[in-house]
Amino acid sequence: MFEIFNTKVENVSETFDLNTPAGRHEYFHQKAAKEIEELKEYLEHNSFVSFWLAKKGAGKGTYSKMFSEIIGEERLAHISVGDVVRHVHASVEDEQAKKALYTYLDENYRGTLSLDEAFDALINRETKTLLPTEFILTLVKREIEQLDGQGIMMDGFPRGMDQISYSLYFREIMNLRHDPDFFVLIDVPDSVLDARVKARVVCPKCQLSRSIKFLLTKDIIYDPETDTYHLICDNPACEGCGEERLVAKEGDDLGIEGIRDRLEADDELIKYALRLRGIPKLTLRNTVPVDQAQSYVDEYEITPEFVFDHNANNEVEISTKPWVVKDSDGSDAYSLMAAPVVLSFIKQMHAQLIGDDTMGV
Numbered sequence: 377m378f379e380i381f382n383t384k385v386e387n388v389s390e391t392f393d394l395n396t397p398a399g400r401h402e403y404f405h406q407k408a409a410k411e412i413e414e415l416k417e418y419l420e421h422n423s424f425v426s427f428w429l430a431k432k433g434a435g436k437g438t439y440s441k442m443f444s445e446i447i448g449e450e451r452l453a454h455i456s457v458g459d460v461v462r463h464v465h466a467s468v469e470d471e472q473a474k475k476a477l478y479t480y481l482d483e484n485y486r487g488t489l490s491l492d493e494a495f496d497a498l499i500n501r502e503t504k505t506l507l508p509t510e511f512i513l514t515l516v517k518r519e520i521e522q523l524d525g526q527g528i529m530m531d532g533f534p535r536g537m538d539q540i541s542y543s544l545y546f547r548e549i550m551n552l553r554h555d556p557d558f559f560v561l562i563d564v565p566d567s568v569l570d571a572r573v574k575a576r577v578v579c580p581k582c583q584l585s586r587s588i589k590f591l592l593t594k595d596i597i598y599d600p601e602t603d604t605y606h607l608i609c610d611n612p613a614c615e616g617c618g619e620e621r622l623v624a625k626e627g628d629d630l631g632i633e634g635i636r637d638r639l640e641a642d643d644e645l646i647k648y649a650l651r652l653r654g655i656p657k658l659t660l661r662n663t664v665p666v667d668q669a670q671s672y673v674d675e676y677e678i679t680p681e682f683v684f685d686h687n688a689n690n691e692v693e694i695s696t697k698p699w700v701v702k703d704s705d706g707s708d709a710y711s712l713m714a715a716p717v718v719l720s721f722i723k724q725m726h727a728q729l730i731g732d733d734t735m736g737v
């Protein structure tokens with residue numbers, strides 16, 4: 377498990393609302409103004425390559441998006457291999473785009489498949505068959521060539537153990553060898569992923585997605601017959617707005633059982649990456665042990681969980697308490713909000729790219 381990151385900052389004792397963009401803005405400004413400014417300045421003239429590894433559902437997208445909001449989207453390029461493949465998949469429909477892609481692949485792709493075979497593999501893509509790595513690298517290379525020197529956040533590469541070596545020499549392959557590169561490894565215990573899936577509810581009419589524990593709608597009702605609480609859809613565009621109960625999606629009651637193989641493969645990849653030498657690793661940890669929380673984090677940085685009660689008229693009363701989970705080692709831990717995890721990323725990235733001894737340069 378990764379080291380616990382201390383997100384407390386001397387002389388910053390205010391409480392920030394980490395659920396709103398304005399609250400987060402103030403939070404980052406108070407806790408990491410210097411690092412953010414220096415990173416922005418650094419990225420005016422430099423870039424980097426980062427490989428993000430996390431278990432499915434661990435919040436890779438949330439973290440990287442929040443980071444982009446702080447640093448400035450124009451300085452960063454988020455390359456999701458899944459999206460790249462989907463775009464290519466879509467562009468095959470368009471004759472001109474298809475032709476441009478064919479020309480590019482013809483000049484750049486190296487591998488055993490013919491272009492037609494590679495396209496077949498792409499078009500008949502099942503989620504379980506992976507495209508040949510050489511083909512993916514060529515598609516990613518094309519994506520990178522269209523960039524204008526932004527810092528690169530790779531999502532979905534390396535996907536498996538066989539792609540790790542490519543990531544180690546990715547800079548050379550992509551002609552980016554002057555850019556610093558590093559891994560970003562995210563650790564979220566299975567108990568957190570499991571609870572998030574189990575708490576998920578959607579509106580059957582409009583598919584509005586919320587969480588009975590972490591993200592509510594405006595109205596919550598108590599059903600005395602079943603002694604259960606229900607979120608009511610509050611999407612104004614929904615015909616069931618104000619009436620329809622949000623329900624669990626089929627299979628969600630099983631939590632992460634259905635994706636256990638995938639989680640284990642992801643975990644194996646992260647553990648392997650942790651052992652790699654010669655390439656820096658930034659480690660993001662979602663939890664803090666309950667008995668150490670006070671020395672490492674501020675109270676509002678801990679994820680709250682909603683709890684419900686009802687009065688004699690069956691009116692719902694909502695309160696919150698810190699969400700306690702089982703850490704990977706089985707001990708009690710708090711799950712952190714996204715913002716403090718991103719804060720730890722900013723500080724580690726700053727130390728990595730700029731260091732502490734260049735102050736005032």
Ligand SMILES: [Zn+2]
Nearest residue numbers: 579582609614
């Ligand atoms: Zn709805």
